Amino acid sequence: MNESSDYKYSDYTQTYNSIMKFNKNKVIPIHQWYPFVEGYSREFIQSIIEELPYKPTHCLDPFSGSGTTAVELQYLGIICTSFEVNPFMHNxxxxxMRTDYTLKSFQKSYNIIKSSLEQPLDNIDSIVPIPEYKSIVEKKGLKKWIFNKDTMNGILDIKYAISKIRDKKYRNLFxxxxxxxxxxxxxxxxxxKCLSYKHRTKNNYKEYNRTAVHDLYISRINNVFLPDIKNIEKYKAINGKIKSNYKYCILGDFREKIQEIEDDSIDxxxxxxxxLNSRDYTDTYMIELWMLDYISSYDELKKLRKNTFRSHVQVKWGNLETLDIEELKDCINKLSKFKDIFWNKDLLEMIKGYFLDMDFLFFNLSKKMKKDSLIYFNVANSAYYGIEIKVDKIVAKIAENNGxxxxxxxxxxxxxxxxQQKEYIPYxxxxxxVMSKM
Structure with a gap:
């Protein structure tokens, strides 16, 4: 085990402060299709490719998220295999990533939707089932709900209209x-870490009736999606066929799926x-998962949570071992003193599991990557009960131990x-x- 802690820290805050935020993607074609909260911008990917001492041919992203890495690389002609366990994020x-959309087929699908929305059905909720999630819609006995009844009808109208599209890739797009x-x-x-209810008295609150939901949806298609489809078609007319990484985007837990990658193939x-912030992304994107039928029961939700990276406490991970890394053992020992007042008794097991998953990742990356190829690994430190967990140093040690x-x-x-942590830790x-395979 490498006990060195003398890592070179470089101040990239001026360079990375803006391009590490996904916010910059919100007005960028394709990336703007969905307002992803986490993740980095396409400029971050571009900055990496520009500084590489070699031309990569096969990239890997074990945590696809909204697909920023693979989308950007395909326009640079680089294959990118990616994994995503969340079915909504995978889709x-x-x-x-798909580049085989045509304006003609897009318009045909759009016309089907627009025609359907012009004649909404009175009993739409008997035709398109409302998800089982307990507080998804306004009903008797609930004090709060995610969607008002009329709003829900507008959404169900759109789901019904989309179901009439025969081509799966356009159904997915819409x-x-x-x-x-x-x-x-x-x-x-x-x-x-979660979804909170809006304050009805605040200026940003707006209630959407059934027609207003339709109008917003049609507006989003015309102002965001349609221009991008036109740009894709225009780009292909000038430059020819665009490489697409969509066939290399794999649904599932990387801990199982990474074995599908050939050894010594990733550069x-x-x-x-x-x-390591105890955030459960199945909670964060719960609305999309339930409303778009990626999950249809609480059992399916439980199964999905079990397959996610161990960065949350929504699943009981059991009694886990602690990796033999001094920084990690020191954090565990310090945190153990607060065990009686933990907001969740499984906090320590989550932290142990997180780094066990990291160790598994780097063990496999060491087999899949070519010698001297590079990794750009974006993480953040964490803190609980005034104890800072220096994720950067612990991950670096794990990587060193794996070659x-x-x-x-x-x-x-x-x-x-x-x-809760501001009093003890300013930031x-x-x-x-940045590391390489030895």
């Missing part, structure tokens, strides 16, 4: 357009795993800790660890 990634408005027409907003990894050389740890951003570092 979002694949839909963004479903992503629906996903892009769901939060906007709901009574909730994304608030860090670049760009990725951002879930942060990687750490070139530098780039300080990307200073993140504000939770309100948490988000970094990009």
């Amino acid at each position: 979002l990634s694949v839909t963004k 479903n992503i357009a629906l996903a892009s408005i769901l939060l906007e027409v709901s009574n909730v907003y994304r608030n860090g 670049l990894v760009i990725t951002s795993p879930p942060y 990687f050389k750490i070139h530098e740890i780039r300080e990307a951003r200073k993140i504000k800790p939770s309100s 948490l570092l988000e970094v990009v660890i």
